Each structure stands twice: as structure tokens, then as C-alpha cells.
Amino acid sequence: MDLHGTRTKETDSKTKAVTTVNMSVIGLVGTAPDAITGVAANIMTGSTIMNTAIVFTATDVGFSGNQLRVTAISGEADALSTLATFADGMLTIALKVNATGISIATAADIVTAVDAVITSEITATLYPGITGAGIVDPFAAVNLKNGEDEPFPLYTPAIISGSRTQAKKLGITGTLYADTQDILAQAGALMIVVRVEENVDEQLQIANILKGITALEMSQGTLNYQPRILIAPEWSTDDGVGKALESMANKLRAVTYLDSESMATAESVARRGQMYGGRVEILRPRIMVTDSVTGAIVSRPYSAAAAGHRVRIDEQNGWWWSKSNKDVYGFVGLEQIDSFIIGDEMCVANQLNQANISTIIMLGGFRHWGNRLCTADPQWRFESVRRTMDAIEDSIQIMVTKNYIDRPIDKALSISLVGSINSYIRQEIARGSINGGRAWLDPELNTAESLAAGKVYVNVAIAPKSPAEEIIITYSIDNTYTVSEFTGAAA
Template identity: 30%
Template sequence: MALHGIKTNLLTSAAVAIGSVSTAVIGLVATADDADAATFPLDTPVLVPVRSAMAKAGSTGTLHAALTAIAEIATPQVVVVRVASAAEGGDQDTAVLGTAAGNAYKGMQALLTAEAKTGVKPRILGAPGLDTQAVTNGLVAIAKKLRGFVYAMAQGNDAASAITYRAQFGDRELMLFWPATSKGPTDTIARALAQRAYIDQAQGWQKTISNVVVTGITGMSHDVSWSMDDDTTDAALLNAADITTIICYSGYRFWGNHTTSSEPSWLFESAVRTSQVLQDEFQRGLFWAMDKPITAGLIKDMISTVNARLRKLVVNNQLIGGRCWYDPDKNASSDLAAGQLALDYDFTACAPLEGLTENQTITDTYYADLSSQISSTGATSGT
């Protein structure tokens, strides 16, 4: 029946708050032939509570050692993909790299199905003790799809060979480490993964992994010279080559901020992860707008939504600045009519204070007031 009167529909048209995404989720690829198969099925991503899972991680391979190192630093969410150990003399890389044929994801490829199977997306990726050059490249390819970041060892028996090895990479989603801790490469990268998750939880993704005490390191596999004001030390040379190292200064610390990117804009780990977080937050935060009619009101609401989030990140000291806008030149009438809209936004990430210059000057200026200071105490002659 038609209404004879006035009916009011309650409609909403306004900016919608964008929430944060969880970044402190580790994606760990490991071996352990004697692990509990129910807890750690092969080639399957499983979300595990770190401490209780250690008891079922077996003692062979890399899994137990990695979980032990992680647990000493933090208790983040950890998605584990257990891969088969290669037979003696076999090719371990093949099992780690895995395949994605016929919608059956094996090896590290299973990380791509983690969000669907576990409800969380791994963003801090590593294969401690297994990260050969081929494996590292494979992880980087997965990181690009997940908007994650890879932490891996730089292979080499000395700093020079590690620097040579680093030249094989040019991706922004990768940070290399050298040397190992005294417990070996598995321990090193596992602690890097845990440290990254710990910093995300304690300070935020805008803080790099560098210069925070790492719990549990008791020594290093190789000596590394370091001084705060000397750019010829081992640590300085490694950092200049975009390799993060370990120093001992009021505790052991990772020392280095660089990715392996060949583009200066993505030199810092913090810049890359800021970019990744913004992409994820805005995509998820604008989901409500998908399939709504394209109108001026909708576009304004979307822009307001993004700008509100950018302002909040600036207030929280997670971003220096940013802005979202509509560019008419990028939105032809035919595109809009076809349901395609383009919005632009920019941002300035927080750069780490990597270098500080102090200018020291010796002067006699402060002697000028010396007589009056002495006179005020009654210690001059004639008083």
C-alpha cells in the first residue's frame, strides 16, 4: 500500500574511520622431521602459540631452534610452514621454495594461503638457517604479494664476501644481516624476526630494527669492529653496503636501517613498511565504498576517510605528513562511467636518525665574565 504521508530513511554519508592493520605477524619457514605432524603438518601454514608449540617442534632441523630464539624476545603471532628436510646430499632449496601448481601450495608458497587458513597475514618473513640466495629471492617474491618484509643472512665467511653477496639483490622488501650470532644463522634470523615483531608491538612499524637491545645474544660468529664516530670500521662498511650487522654497546644490538633497494626512496626499512601499511589500511578502510554509486559525495567521503587516517598517523608520530586528493586529469568521464575511479595520495615516512654531526668550537668567550663571577663571591682584592 502506498504511504499517504512522509517516511524518513536514515542514510549515512560521511568519512569512516580506518583502523590499523596487524604488522607483528611472523611467517616462518622451517624444517623438523620429528615435529608433531598434527601440530605442524607439512607444507601447511599453521598459527601457533610460540611457547607451547616448542614442545611439539621436535629437535631436528631448524624449527625448534627458531621458535626458541623467538620466544626469548617476544610472543608474537607466528605462522609456521614446515617443509621436508632433504635427504643427505639432496637439494633442500627445492623443498623450501615449493610449488603452487594446481592450486596446491607447497613449501614457502603456502604462506600465500596463510590469511585464508589462519585468519592472519604474515608480514615478517624468514627461513632461518635455510636462506640461501635462491630461497631469499623466493621469499622476496612472496613478500611482494603479501606486502611483507624478508630478513635473511648475507652469505660469506668475512665482511668482504658478505658485501659481495649483497650485490646480488636489489629489492626493497629485503634486509640482509652479517655476521651470525654465536649460535649460528638460524638463531640470528629468528631473533631478527622476533625483534621486528617486538618493536612493532612496543614502538610501531615506523621504528627500524636498529639500535634496540636484542635479548639472548651472547656473542657473534665473527668479530666486527665498531665506533660511533669512525666510518672505516667493519660495521660502518657493512652498513654502507646495506647490510645490517651486530654491535655490542650496552648489550648486543642489530645495527643498520637499510634495505637492498636500488631506489633511494626505499633505502630505509621504515619507508618500505610505512608504504605497505598505508596500502593495506586504505584498501581495507575503503572496502565499504566498493560498488556504491560513484557520486561527488562518495568521492568526498573517501578522500575525507583517507585524510583523517593520515592526520591521525601524523599525530601519533608514525608519519611526517600525507594527503589524499582527486585529480580530474586522471579521471576521464569514460573511466568514471565504466566504474573506474582514481584517487591520489602521498606521504612522508619517518626517516631514522642515522647520522648526527656535532660542530665543536673552542672559544675564550666564557672567560669574559670570569672576573664578575669571582667578584660576586667577595674573593677579589679590596673587598
């Protein structure tokens, strides 16, 4: 319709900001049978000196119990006893009264009345050491308080944000506490912890670990963090666990570190590596650590320390850097020492690397030695390349989903969509995470039919930075320098 006046229009062809996803989140699965439990909310009414002290407690542990309330009111004059009802989070106690409406209900009467309410979410007990013979007067509604959720519920992702204090809530038994100490010896890492039940039966224990690995996929939905480095120390020597970790790594765009058996031979770990693909890094040997509880030197799987090491390199250098040839902290020795000679193709450390197995060498301290995941692809086998592409792909995918999915297909969409991706690529080039890249609309696939069907095709090319795994230096003898030195003439 025509308009006699000024018409206002808006356009949305501006580029959108892209934020790189957090690649430094560790997903950790294990046992902690002595982890602290949640606290049930409670409140005490009355007083011990008047023999009326009653403790009201939520039947379920957790913070939600703090929403429950309790009140005492005067009952009907002809009521035979004190009565209690529970509805909508409120425990209401109707006190027995005399003919003049004065309460004659004792604390013991109230406890009996509350116990009789089958549907109540609140229990009542006399404060220890009293008989409850004192008379209770009506009181206004009060909330229960001090309820706390269980910090590490079974088969549920929970956060430890680089804090040893938080880690102590796991208790010292089981596997998780020692794992967190290995990680925190490297860096104050963000960990998504899944605690599973401990079972003396080995097969049932493995089944519990597998269930815990499955729970990792709930991390984004419940905690807003997605694990990118998956480990299950003590259990990842089992190939059932290894395959479950690999499957979850594929689903979460993560990498996983698998441990080797104690005293595993180089041949056995090389053969094992052939079973896995491009998101798996196999580690050998185990490390010797001073136990923080007993002070004894014990053998530990390397994967937890390696995960913490990866996070530290992310923080210090960037997720596009290799973690190889960098110092690893927190241990006093190695269970096995492989031969390492610089430039020797046949030393065991080099042979392991060629078989896509990472190890630890001594070179001015303990150093992680190995770049490769379990794939033969000459570039995708580098962990730093795999993680670079994961970071770029996820970051763009999230931005596109939030800003462009379901928008009308028009010129504004094409300009803004491609411009946003290219702006992000330029940002990452300037940051130093990639060597280059660009995005463009696919000229062949974006047909009239595909666009009418709601499908838009965008191509993105990225040049990640491979690590300089081999540097070849060629030497020659040039005696003209000797002649110049001898004669004093310029060379």
C-alpha cells in the same frame, strides 16, 4: 511517481573507520621431522570384565573424526552372521540374533564384520588382552571423540601465538624449534609456521623449502593473518631461497631477512646485497646461542632473532621505529666481531651499513646496527619507511575494498571515500606513525569517460618518518666563556 505523504530516504556519506593491519606477524619456513601428529578419534564400547571391549577408531586423524558415530542394532532373525554397514558418517552393526531375537554376536564377530566393510571410515579392534568371546547387546549411537588435527601439517600455514608450549609440539629436531626459541627470546611473537619435509639430499631439501615459502601466501585465506616478516633460517644463505623469499615479500607487502654464510667476508656479503631489492635486509654475522636442549654454545643464523627483535620494537615503540641501535637478546656472543668505532667511517660495521648490510655491535650490550634494505633509493632503503608505507597502503586498501568497491559513483561516494582516508591519516598523525599526509580526488584522471567506465582515482600523499641515521654535530671554541669565568663578568 508522486507520493501523497512522507517519503523516507537514507544517505551513506559518513566516513568509515580504518584499522591498521598487523605488521608484526612472522612467516617462518623450516623442518621439524619429529613434530607431533594428529590424533584419530576413537571410542571404546563394552567392558573388559565381560570380554566385550571394542575400540572403534577413525581411519583418518583429525578433529573431523569426532563427527563419526557407531551403533549396534538387532539383526534379522534369519541372518547367518553379524553384518556392518557404513553410510553418512554412521557405522551400523546388525548383530546376529537367535530365534527369539536375543543377540548371540560376540565382540570378535563385530570386529570381523567391521573389517569386511571396505568403504568404512571406522575400524574396530578388540581391547588389548581380551579374546572377544563375550556377547554384545545392542547399543545406541555414540560419537567417536578425542580426535585432534595435526598442529603442523606439511606445507600448510599454522599458528604459534607466542607460546613456548605450542613451539614444543614441533619436536626438537630439524630447524623450526631452534628458530622459534631465537624468536621467543626477543618477544612473544605471532608466527605463521610452514613445516616442510626433511631430506638428506641438499637440492631436494632446497626444493622443499621453496615449496614451503610458496605456502605462506595461503596464510591470509586460511588463518586470517598475513606474514610481514619472512624468514627461512639455515636456508636463506642460498640465493635460490633468498630470491623466493624476496618474491613472496613483494607479493605479501612484507620484508625478508637473509642470513650470511658462516664466516662470510664483508666483501662477499656486500656483493650479495647488490643482487636484491627494497624488501630484503641482509644480516651478518651469525650469533652464538646456548642450546636449550644440550646446553652447548652453538652458532646460529641471526634472522630468527632479528625477526623477534623487529616484533619487540613494534610492540614497544611502533612499526614506524627503526630496529637499529636497540638491544638484541638471547645470545652470548658473535661468530665474527667487526670493528666498530663511533664516528669512524672506515670501521667495518659502518662500511657494512653503507653497503646496505646490517650487523651487530657491542655498545652496552649487543645492538642491531643497520637500517637499510638492499636498494639505493635514499628514503625507501629504510626498513621503517618501507613498513610504514606497507601498513598505510594495506590498511586503506582493505577499508576501501570492504566499504566502497562496487558502490554507485556519486557525491556520497566521493565524500565518504576521501573523508575516510583523510580521517585515517589524521589518526596516524596523532598516533605519531607519520609526519603528515592527505587524500584527494585526482582532478585530471576523474573524467566523464573514466567515471562512466567505473574507475575512480584517488591520490594519497604520506610523509613517513625516516630514522636519524646520521647526526652531524659541529663544534667550535668560544673563549668568551673563559674570559667570563676568569673575570667573573657575565658573558
